Amino acid sequence: MPTDKDKHQASDQADGLQNTGAPAGEKTRTKLTINDIARLANVSKKTVSRVINESPRVREETRKKIKEIIAEHDFSPDLQARALAFRRSFLVAMIYDNPSPQYVVNMQRGILDTLEDTSFQLVVRPCDRNAPRFYEAMGSFIEQQRLFGAILPPSVSEDEKVADLLREANCPYVRIASVELDTPDRMIRTHDAEGARQAARHIAKLGHTRIGHIHGPDMFRSAHERQRGFEAGLAEFGLTLAPDMVEEGGYTFDSGVECARRLLGRPDRPTAIFAGNDEMALGVYQAAREVGVRVPYDITVVGFDDTPIASRISPTLTTVKLPIREMGKTAAAMLLADRDAPKRSEPISFTPELVIRESSAKPSR
Amino acid sequence: MPTDKDKHQASDQADGLQNTGAPAGEKTRTKLTINDIARLANVSKKTVSRVINESPRVREETRKKIKEIIAEHDFSPDLQARALAFRRSFLVAMIYDNPSPQYVVNMQRGILDTLEDTSFQLVVRPCDRNAPRFYEAMGSFIEQQRLFGAILPPSVSEDEKVADLLREANCPYVRIASVELDTPDRMIRTHDAEGARQAARHIAKLGHTRIGHIHGPDMFRSAHERQRGFEAGLAEFGLTLAPDMVEEGGYTFDSGVECARRLLGRPDRPTAIFAGNDEMALGVYQAAREVGVRVPYDITVVGFDDTPIASRISPTLTTVKLPIREMGKTAAAMLLADRDAPKRSEPISFTPELVIRESSAKPSR
DNA sequence: CTGAAAGCGCTTACAG
């Protein structure tokens, strides 16, 4: 229910009072409505509406005339009114819990690439899946906003209950995830395992055999996919990841430092570490500096994400790169696509690529 | 005028066809309207409307009864309908061109701190003030969206034409800037000069005398404020900034590298550099590595912003910190505040603080 | 291919 804060403005302030009228000199460039356009074009408003909505059921000549009048007067239909009549807003929401600012901003940019020059707007909704009333708050957000669509990057995308809420509210959505969680028209698949496999091959080819891994948070499917792919890549070279060479982090810098401290503190410390993301890889740099272990001479470090820091830090970080912005752009395009077009049978997918930089080298021991 | 992409859905597809009706078994938990609540409460819808809008003109008893019924049925008024009737949406836009993802995300979070649990949503609008049809696009965005309000961080906040567009459209806004550009109720002032002054004092006290500065892009007032404050701080110690010790960068990493190369390539190279922001300060690190100049032994580096990288890189970066999230939160609160409250006479302001880390030390030469 | 009527779910302006 509405709260104090919801109050749009004190509408009743003048309730019962005389309308004092607008100041005489006020600029009143009244906005045109669909009625004005209809009158000017000598047609019914419904026909104008048909033109606005690109209905095929308008004679070409009529359409052209109306379009000219619309252009001439720089008319644009009222979004609030359209939304009310459609019972659907012009808002696309990005619902996310990814902690990396770069990831978030890149995806926002991608979505906006698609929404540019349309009447659709991007609404951002960061969230915490572990918050007390998470599903309740998400549910009322979805109910209330009548979103045109929602875009869900990991790990929100992996939450079945959120998808349920969206479906119940009849809200179209696109889930971006490293595993196929939904129907192809609602999925963008990222082959994280494949990226991790490339990282493993690279490390194996350099000659490393004592290899550690910093796993992402258990809640993220990507964390598992990355480890799975990494192990598969090692296996191609007859190598394995010892269970005690795996530490679980939280995709954050600090967790990376802690995990790396444990790994580097071992008597048989690894000569290479594959971190589940760049943030944690930077944590490895930090932990290495603390104990005087040099990257890459003493330890090879490989990350995942290719955040901008990766190419700005010294030594620059070898990492796995996913085209986040492009993914956001594609997700938004799926939402705006003709909803009556035939459904695809395979989800759109993106495969990451390995970016080799200075942090990986042959083992010195 | 609307484009193809604007098409909400092909509304006319079934024009003239029979309505096939909804599937029999479909869950039709029809959403309640204000009329239903009015009927249940035995009052007119107008009275319910008054309660929703917190009008004082309702008997306490009546209000209580209606509130109970609203809560019981978990009713929330339709936003689209309210927006149409109010002729104003429930959207707050953040319009920005700051290139730092961390800055952007922090401010978004701050704004959302305030909007949380209200019906207001945050719409993001990145832009490029040098784009060909910038003002045109911005104008139609503002006209079309009927925003509840807009928040403008630098350098968009410094654009008088954007403020004009907002005022013409009768859209409330808050400008965040390092100089007082508008009336106090529309301003959040950041004392960048004061932060830079602290940086100067710190550098001067360490004993540096040959000091360089990497200036931000000329388009940002903050770039000038920071240099001004920095020079003022040096002056307190009888020091000056030689004109040829100032290079103009673009608040980006790459521009920082280039400027630093020139500064460090001089025969009388400075022993300390104050960069206009952290991104450029990291560029100094890079340039220093290239020529074997060590931070902080050979060169002291001080930045501005306290981006997360500042505390993750080695050596950690001495920098000047502004509470970006808090600023966003305050800006949003100003927008939602009672618009009939008395106007303040002084703008709200934030003063940055110096964060001393490892990159600053006594000069060795 | 085109239109007159009704409706989307609210608020405003006026009246009592």
Place this chain on the structure above:
DNA sequence: CTGAAAGCGCTTACAG
């Protein structure tokens, strides 16, 4: 303090 009527600017359902 409360309400009946009109309106916000569009689209839908029906008809021709």
